[in-house]
Ligand SMILES: Nc1nc2c(ncn2[C@@H]2O[C@H](COP(=O)(O)OP(=O)(O)OP(=O)(O)O)[C@@H](O)[C@H]2O)c(=O)[nH]1
């Protein structure tokens with residue numbers, strides 16, 4: 001897969017206690033002479049992310065049995081590939097939370113992120129609460145590995161679960177705001193309802209490490225892009241992503257067996273990259289970074 005390597009400018013850190021991060025920001029851990037400038041974009045293969053702790057190797061359905069014309073996720077213009085370097089912590093914890101309207105496909109997508117590709121007709125069971133602890137390993141450019149202990153939190157999108165959902169927010173680093181690609185209402189609700197809830201919960205508890213005044217780190221996730229009518233939202237997604245100042249926008253399907261074509265592999269890569277950037281106190285990537 002060909003993609004762009006994004007090197008955001010290094011952050012200025014205020015935390016006196018985090019010496020290794022300060023050294024990193026001050027350039028002690030410098031790039032080699034052949035490295036591109038900090039803000040340069042380079043075409044490069046994206047690093048592989050391999051899941052750990054798999055109970056068993058995922059059984060992929062026979063592609064011959066699938067419908068021959070599977071839609072392919074549109075290639076975004078930029079893929080974040082920041083994983084830090086040897087100076088950054090090699091193992092750290094992160095937390096992502098998914099919110100969005102009821103039945104848009106949040107639980108199915110989280111299953112797909114754990115290599116559990118469901119069939120479309122496996123049934124709908126509204127979520128009340130759920131979390132999974134995962135370990136994702138990211139290969140850095142210098143051939144070292146970075147282990148992310150990822151807590152992935154599911155929430156209830158149905159009306160009436162607002163109080164229960166609040167319990168899931170504290171400590172979240174990266175938020176997934178999910179909509180159904182066939183539903184304009186679910187897309188519009190991201191900027192009329194869900195972003196307000198996210199900001200409110202950050203103000204009332206959120207991640208204690210969040211930097212003052214910083215906007216939430218958001219990945220906008222389209223679900224069910226395999227369905228007929230999934231282009232219903234495609235003309236308006238960019239506008240909503242700009243309103244949210246999302247770090248990324250990814251259309252996905254949780255029922256397509258090919259995770260490259262379904263956008264699920266890309267989502268995993270972007271979540272890992274953002275977790276590394278957040279951990280290293282890099283500046284939040286803006287929608288303009290992704291879009292341009
Ligand atoms: N075609 C298709 N159907 C999907 C996909 N993901 C989910 N579905 C269908 O949509 C239904 C709802 O999906 P869920 O993942 O349970 O929805 P949810 O957003 O978690 O809903 P709540 O838990 O109520 O908030 C499922 O029962 C599936 O039938 C997908 O990627 N493609």
Ligand SMILES: [Mg+2]
Pocket residue numbers: 106107108125126127154155156157
């Ligand atoms: Mg659910």
